[in-house]
Amino acid sequence: MIPLLEYYKERWHVQSERVIKPGLAAIKQALERLNNPQNALSVVHFAGTNGKGSTLTFVEQIARQHGLTVGKFMSPCIVDIHDQIQINGHPIESEQLDGLFQQLEKAGLSGKLTDFELLTVIAFLYFKQQNVDLVLLEAGMGGREDSTNVVEPIVSIIPSIALEHTNFLGTTLMSIATHKAGIIKANKPVIIGGLPEEAEQVIIAEALQQQAKLLKLGRDFDVYEAEQGEVYENAVQHLVIPALQRQLPGQHQAQNMALAITAFFEVAKALNVSPVLNKVQAGVQNATVPGRFEQVLPNLYFDGAHNPASIRMLVDTIKQQFPGKRIEFVLGILADKDVEAVLRILEEVGDAFYFVNLENERAMKAAYILQLSRAKEKEIIADEQSFLREKIPQQTIRFVTGSLYLLSEIRLKLK
Numbered sequence: 001m002i003p004l005l006e007y008y009k010e011r012w013h014v015q016s017e018r019v020i021k022p023g024l025a026a027i028k029q030a031l032e033r034l035n036n037p038q039n040a041l042s043v044v045h046f047a048g049t050n051g052k053g054s055t056l057t058f059v060e061q062i063a064r065q066h067g068l069t070v071g072k073f074m075s076p077c078i079v080d081i082h083d084q085i086q087i088n089g090h091p092i093e094s095e096q097l098d099g100l101f102q103q104l105e106k107a108g109l110s111g112k113l114t115d116f117e118l119l120t121v122i123a124f125l126y127f128k129q130q131n132v133d134l135v136l137l138e139a140g141m142g143g144r145e146d147s148t149n150v151v152e153p154i155v156s157i158i159p160s161i162a163l164e165h166t167n168f169l170g171t172t173l174m175s176i177a178t179h180k181a182g183i184i185k186a187n188k189p190v191i192i193g194g195l196p197e198e199a200e201q202v203i204i205a206e207a208l209q210q211q212a213k214l215l216k217l218g219r220d221f222d223v224y225e226a227e228q229g230e231v232y233e234n235a236v237q238h239l240v241i242p243a244l245q246r247q248l249p250g251q252h253q254a255q256n257m258a259l260a261i262t263a264f265f266e267v268a269k270a271l272n273v274s275p276v277l278n279k280v281q282a283g284v285q286n287a288t289v290p291g292r293f294e295q296v297l298p299n300l301y302f303d304g305a306h307n308p309a310s311i312r313m314l315v316d317t318i319k320q321q322f323p324g325k326r327i328e329f330v331l332g333i334l335a336d337k338d339v340e341a342v343l344r345i346l347e348e349v350g351d352a353f354y355f356v357n358l359e360n361e362r363a364m365k366a367a368y369i370l371q372l373s374r375a376k377e378k379e380i381i382a383d384e385q386s387f388l389r390e391k392i393p394q395q396t397i398r399f400v401t402g403s404l405y406l407l408s409e410i411r412l413k414l415k
Helices: 005-011 025-033 052-065 094-106 115-129 173-183 197-210 251-271 277-286 308-321 339-346 366-372 384-389 404-414
Strands: 043-046 070-073 085-087 134-138 155-158 190-192 214-216 221-226 229-234 239-244 294-297 300-302 326-331 352-355 378-380 396-401
Touching (some): 052 070, 094 115, 173 197, 190 197, 251 277, 251 308, 300 404, 326 384, 396 404
Parallel strands (some): 043 155, 070 134, 155 190, 190 214, 326 352, 326 396, 352 378
Antiparallel strands (some): 221 229, 294 300
8 A cells, every 4th residue: 555645536536446457568558658757767776675665775875976967766655655756856746747647547548557557657657747857666576577577677686686566476486586587678788786696697598589788787897895885896898886885784784885886887878978977976975765774763773674675685784783772672573474484583683572463454463473473672663653753762772673564564553
């Protein structure tokens, strides 16, 4: 459920289904009625299990430092529908959304799309109308049959692949990689992070079939630590960028940064922009992501980790950042996730667990998560708003995690 989407649908008498329907036929027909606004856009397309949002943000900040106007379409939302569609960091405004919903109603698209397809169409229309220089487009689920996969991107990026959405994408890394590989387009470069071998082989095969240049972390480009900060090195372009100072903690963010810098060079080439060293450094330093190791209140952090791979990254970063601290987790999670695996990883560092119910039909009940937990200190919190406003002891760090939907709900309540 996308907060405030129903308000606009009712206001402009535009219907759409809340279900997930993989496939491109419906959105292609809808875009045809609107003269295919996506074809006028210069796009970087992101798919993958984890790292999409962070990598996207690094690209965004570097591009903006170079004077580009950048539109981005992300999911799920941070607070509500408005922040899923942004230009230069500014969420779409109500008046603009009103006008776009009117266009959809006039085009006869009511009842023809799912919620996410509807939002994707709106994003394309908005970015074309605002004449942005660059669009950063995040796949909602998978890639090949995701509604965003109707573009010819400058470059595609796949930061990571792990088991997720197995009821839609399949139960093996190979089947999931086959979906992600669908964003690779003919003669367009693709950039990949460290992937499991069986997933990487699928991506390599697709790149070969599409005659797409493949740029791989650790082979074609890399990042390493030095005295003055991290250093990015590109073996293909014989390029070195020193003194990179990022705010997003964790080794996985160093890799996301490297993917983003590599992608920006492809963008610069396509848009005839000259990359400037200090602008790349400034872009990296400016990159922050809501819900990624985000400090919200003193000793209270939000992190949208929601599957075993991202939870592992969160726990590793906690070990690095907060040794010797008492760690508490406020956890809500969707039932289609590997909840037991998530709990086992969190229990490596968690001293106390507080389980909450999400206002989402796909959510697992807090009582059931409590049963699955092996933690010694654990309970269900009915009023998480009051609980999170309580002062946290100095030696305690509390994390809200398990679902981006949970972060969105709690952010609204705390506001």
